[in-house]
Amino acid sequence: MNESLERLKEEVAGRLSRSVSEAEVEQLRVEYLGRKGTVTGLLRGLKDVAPEERPQRGEELNRLRAFIEERIAGCLESLKAEKRSKALTEERVDITLPGSRRERGRVHPLTMVVDEIVDVFSAMGFEIARGPDIEDDYHNFEALNMPKDHPARDMQDTFFVAAERLLRTHTSPVQIHVMESRKPPLQIIVPGAVYRHDDDATHSPMFHQVEGFMVDRGIAFTDLKGVLTHVLRQIFSADARVRFRPSFFPFTEPSAEVDIGCVICDGKGALRDSHACRVCKGTGWLEILGSGMIDPEVFRFVGYDAEKFSGFAFGMGVERIAMLKYGVEDIRLFFQNDLRFLRQFPSF
Ligand code: DAH
Numbered sequence: 001m002n003e004s005l006e007r008l009k010e011e012v013a014g015r016l017s018r019s020v021s022e023a024e025v026e027q028l029r030v031e032y033l034g035r036k037g038t039v040t041g042l043l044r045g046l047k048d049v050a051p052e053e054r055p056q057r058g059e060e061l062n063r064l065r066a067f068i069e070e071r072i073a074g075c076l077e078s079l080k081a082e083k084r085s086k087a088l089t090e091e092r093v094d095i096t097l098p099g100s101r102r103e104r105g106r107v108h109p110l111t112m113v114v115d116e117i118v119d120v121f122s123a124m125g126f127e128i129a130r131g132p133d134i135e136d137d138y139h140n141f142e143a144l145n146m147p148k149d150h151p152a153r154d155m156q157d158t159f160f161v162a163a164e165r166l167l168r169t170h171t172s173p174v175q176i177h178v179m180e181s182r183k184p185p186l187q188i189i190v191p192g193a194v195y196r197h198d199d200d201a202t203h204s205p206m207f208h209q210v211e212g213f214m215v216d217r218g219i220a221f222t223d224l225k226g227v228l229t230h231v232l233r234q235i236f237s238a239d240a241r242v243r244f245r246p247s248f249f250p251f252t253e254p255s256a257e258v259d260i261g262c263v264i265c266d267g268k269g270a271l272r273d274s275h276a277c278r279v280c281k282g283t284g285w286l287e288i289l290g291s292g293m294i295d296p297e298v299f300r301f302v303g304y305d306a307e308k309f310s311g312f313a314f315g316m317g318v319e320r321i322a323m324l325k326y327g328v329e330d331i332r333l334f335f336q337n338d339l340r341f342l343r344q345f346p347s348f
Contacts, residue, residue: 005064008038012068016075025075032068039065106347110208110334113322114191117210120234124227126187126212131174133193137164139173143301144251152250157197159205167195170315171211172251175294179302184309185216191318201330208318213294215304215311221254224291224312232260232288235321241267243285252292252313259285263324279324286324289316 012032019025032039042061049057107115118128131139137148146152156169174190190211199205214223229242241261249255261267262284265277269284276282291314296306319331326345328334333341 002060005042005060009064009067013071016071019075020079022076022079025072025079029068029072033065039068104347106342106345108334108342109322109326109328109345110318112345113318113325114208114210116235117231117316117318117321118189118191120231121189121212124187124230126189126214129174129178129188129190130192131168131171131177131190133168133195134161135166135168135173137166139176140166140168140170143176143298144172145295145297145301146250150250159195159197168192169196170194171209172313172315174211175213175251175298175313176302179215179299179304184304184311185214186311187214188212201332202320202323204319204331204335206335207331209315210318211313211315213311213313215294215309217309219293219310219312221293221312224256224293224314227312228258228289228291228314232258236260236263236325247290247292249290249292251295251298253295255290255292257287258289258291258314259287262286264327288321289314291315 012028015028016025019028029037031037034040039061043058043065046054046058046061122128140158141147141150141153158169159167161167171190171192171194174192175188178186178188190209192208192211193206194209195206196203197205214227225244232242233240240263243259243261244256245259247255247257262269262277262280263286264279265271265284267284269277269280269282271277277284280286291312294311294313299306299309319334322328322334323331
């Protein structure tokens, strides 16, 4: 091969061996073998070569071109291999890392507690009833034996929507709706949201209650005690202590508040460090619900004969039960939708 072609060959080989990217190799290919490339130019110049030298010159140029093509292919091959092995070490996939799982939703703790309460009552044959969140004064107060000037209205800081319309302050008005439209025997529970103008660590302007009542011939206070004791032992624990304490509600007579032995200090009133238990305020008891025998005056409002029928009723706060069951100290946590809080409850 003539000397200048030999030099050209070495130049190409040297440049290719130093190139570090496919783009660079491509650039060299264009520079030598492209339409305006050096070797292409030389091949084109063959026609000006003396006829007797042409075959040899042609063969030499063809060999040079083949050499360059081969080197380029080899160069691209090794660049690719290099790239691949670099990726294999640098971009190594750690197959022991946990995969990204699909997030599963879960039931809100308040829904869980309501479901549990409903299940316990359903097993005893109670039906579920519901009523409107926006009530009239008559169903929320009047027919529950709380006339306009009744001091008991003061305890239920009411949100009024209009003169005689309000956000129900309790689920008790559903008692009235049900009794207005049906006759005994009745065994009903009413889960639902209620509203009061109140907002601190243990009170929320919107919270939930489960109201319940049972009306038939011959229902007595023993029925109330039996049903509620069973329910509280199902919800808290089989050996929970239950206490009935005389109280007053305008819609029941007699009335009782029901307490359970404090679930935090185990009814002792004090913690192991002998500090008074904050949750039961040292009493050893927690008030869980209000109850009583339905007042004959309420029966009069719905047109029931109080000589024939009797019944008991009760109302419990869902948030309070959930707070005690799960040791939640601030009621507002239930409504902030903070996933760190909600994820602590079991999913199923
Ligand atoms: N409605 C009462 C409240 O919100 C709770 C209650 C007490 C309901 C006694 C009753 C009952 O049915 O008999 O505070």
